Amino acid sequence: MTSPPAQALESQLTKAWPPSSWQESHVVLAVSGGADSVAMLRATLAVKHQCRGRGRLFVAHLNHGWRADDADADQHWLESLCRRLDVPLETGRIDVQALAAADHDGLEAAARSARYEFLARTAEKLGARFVAVAHTADDQVETVLHRILRGTGLAGLAGMRFSRPLAPSVALVRPLLSVRRPEVLEYLDAIGQDYRVDRTNIDTRWTRNRLRHELLPLLRERYNARVDDALLRLAAQADQSQQVVAELAERLARECLVVEAAPQPDGDRRAIRLQLDCRPLQAIPPLLAREVCKIAWRGANWPMQAMGYEAWQQLAELIQKRPGDAANLPGNVRARRENDWLVLRSHSAGNVSSPGS
Numbered sequence: 001m002t003s004p005p006a007q008a009l010e011s012q013l014t015k016a017w018p019p020s021s022w023q024e025s026h027v028v029l030a031v032s033g034g035a036d037s038v039a040m041l042r043a044t045l046a047v048k049h050q051c052r053g054r055g056r057l058f059v060a061h062l063n064h065g066w067r068a069d070d071a072d073a074d075q076h077w078l079e080s081l082c083r084r085l086d087v088p089l090e091t092g093r094i095d096v097q098a099l100a101a102a103d104h105d106g107l108e109a110a111a112r113s114a115r116y117e118f119l120a121r122t123a124e125k126l127g128a129r130f131v132a133v134a135h136t137a138d139d140q141v142e143t144v145l146h147r148i149l150r151g152t153g154l155a156g157l158a159g160m161r162f163s164r165p166l167a168p169s170v171a172l173v174r175p176l177l178s179v180r181r182p183e184v185l186e187y188l189d190a191i192g193q194d195y196r197v198d199r200t201n202i203d204t205r206w207t208r209n210r211l212r213h214e215l216l217p218l219l220r221e222r223y224n225a226r227v228d229d230a231l232l233r234l235a236a237q238a239d240q241s242q243q244v245v246a247e248l249a250e251r252l253a254r255e256c257l258v259v260e261a262a263p264q265p266d267g268d269r270r271a272i273r274l275q276l277d278c279r280p281l282q283a284i285p286p287l288l289a290r291e292v293c294k295i296a297w298r299g300a301n302w303p304m305q306a307m308g309y310e311a312w313q314q315l316a317e318l319i320q321k322r323p324g325d326a327a328n329l330p331g332n333v334r335a336r337r338e339n340d341w342l343v344l345r346s347h348s349a350g351n352v353s354s355p356g357s
Contacts, residue, residue, distance in 0.1 A: 005190040009183055010043045016162070017132075017175040023053025025129035028090075030119055031059045033074040033196035036134040038081075039184045040176055042193055044132065045085060058126055059089045062118045064096040064111050067200065074196045090126070092118045108206060120167040131166055135174045138181040141228045142211050144235045153309065154245065154287070157238035249291035256280050257296050274300050274344040278319045278337070289316035302346065306330030318342050 029044060031037040041059060048057055059082050063075050075091060082089040099110045119131045140159045147156040166172040176184070188195060204210045219227045256277035274296050281289055290312045297304065307330055314327050318335055319342055326336040335344045 003190040005183070005186040006046075009039065009179060009187040010046050012179055012183075013040075013043045013175045014047055016178055017173060019047055019051035019053070022130055023048070023051045023055055025055040026058065026123075026127055027055060028058045028060050028119065028123045028126060028128045028131045030115070030131060030133045031061055031078060032198070033061070033078045034134075034198055034201075035184050035188060035195045036136055036139075036176065036181070038193060038195040039187050040132060040134040041081075041085075041087070042191060043187065044175070045087065055129075057087055058122075058128065059087050060119055060122045060131075061089065061091050062115050063091065063093040064114070065093060066096050066107065066111075067198070070199065074198075077196055090122050092122070094118075108208070116166065116172075119172075120170060123170040124167055128170065130171050130173050132173050132175055134176050135160055136176050136179050136181055136184060137232060138212075138228070140177060140235060141216070141231045142208055144231045145211055145216070146207065151309070154238055154242050157234060158242050159235035159239070161239070245288060245291055249288055249295055252280060252284070252288070252292050253295040253299075256292075257299065259296075259299055261300075272346050276319070276342040276344075277340060278342055279340050281319045286313065286316055289319055292316075296344070300344075300346075302333060303331050315342075315344075 027044070029037070029041050031041050044057065059078070061075060061078050063071050065071055067074075079089060079091075094114050096107060096111045096114060099114055119133075122128075123131050144157060144159045147159070160174060160177065162177055163171050163173045200206070201209060202213065204213060216227070224230060256279075258275040258277075260273040260275075276292070276296060281292060284292075293312060293315045294304075294307075297307065311329055315329065315335055318325055318327060318337055321337055323337045323339055326334065329335055329344075331346070333344055333346055335342060337343075
């Protein structure tokens with residue numbers, strides 16, 4: 001008979017991610033070998049054995065190569081576990097340090113980007129509808145706190161969403177997002193499952209580790225013993241508010257956005273010009289105007305990374321300004337008020353007559 005700790009975690013997974021939504025689809029489980037991802041693997045397998053369905057479970061593991069022999073040992077351990085559990089395993093390998101140097105990015109950012117690209121490719125190759133990652137409530141606390149310290153808006157305060165698109169036909173899901181780390185360890189102990197320990201998780205050179213091992217313990221001890229719960233409530237409320245804002249912004253974007261796109265050599269269609277009718281946007285709050293501009297920018301398939309708060313605010317303010325006002329924005333994009341329209345052109349755009357003229 002399954003022990004109560006095991007039943008509790010499997011029940012939480014089932015409640016957060018009902019099997020009826022995935023049992024007929026292929027699912028890729030992202031497993032590093034650490035406690036959280038191994039618990040997700042075992043719990044999802046247990047639920048799958050109960051609900052059955054035609055979909056298959058696969059495990060995906062990316063060896064980042066930055067821990068040398070330890071990384072190889074993690075992969076070999078996971079290969080053995082997957083053979084014992086009779087779960088197909090897909091592996092990949094990258095040199096994350098070389099990738100970070102080439103992209104002029106930090107190791108953490110490079111590793112994260114490479115991991116999600118690998119997971120998306122693996123899911124598409126296998127025909128999987130979902131990729132599940134093992135972020136827990138503790139990861140959510142650290143994420144929200146990190147974003148507060150860096151500076152963030154309402155969407156950032158919402159933390160990680162339970163699900164989001166990973167590729168056109170693949171959804172990323174976080175079935176353990178309501179589970180706390182002690183519950184994960186209790187579950188693994190209850191089923192007698194070991195796991196790998198990544199020694200870099202205690203290296204305080206990395207920001208997230210400093211938050212986990214230094215700042216959060218200090219906040220719990222000296223300021224609020226329940227600071228984790230407070231941050232989780234903040235994230236939940238911010239998420240609810242952001243959903244309302246996003247829905248209103250989508251309605252406005254459908255009403256006032258026109259996109260002109262051109263075919264690219266890779267077969268993609270990338271916008272060369274966006275046109276926003278400013279008349280429906282004149283009286284809306286700045287927060288909502290920024291969200292409409294973000295929807296337009298994403299719809300153009302223009303890079304989002306360099307667009308910080310100041311750039312979004314500058315763009316939103318152009319909606320309120322007179323014809324002739326203009327701004328240069330990241331990504332070689334030029335924005336200009338032309339009569340009742342805000343027109344944004346990418347650097348490669350030619351001279352196109354403005355609407356309403």
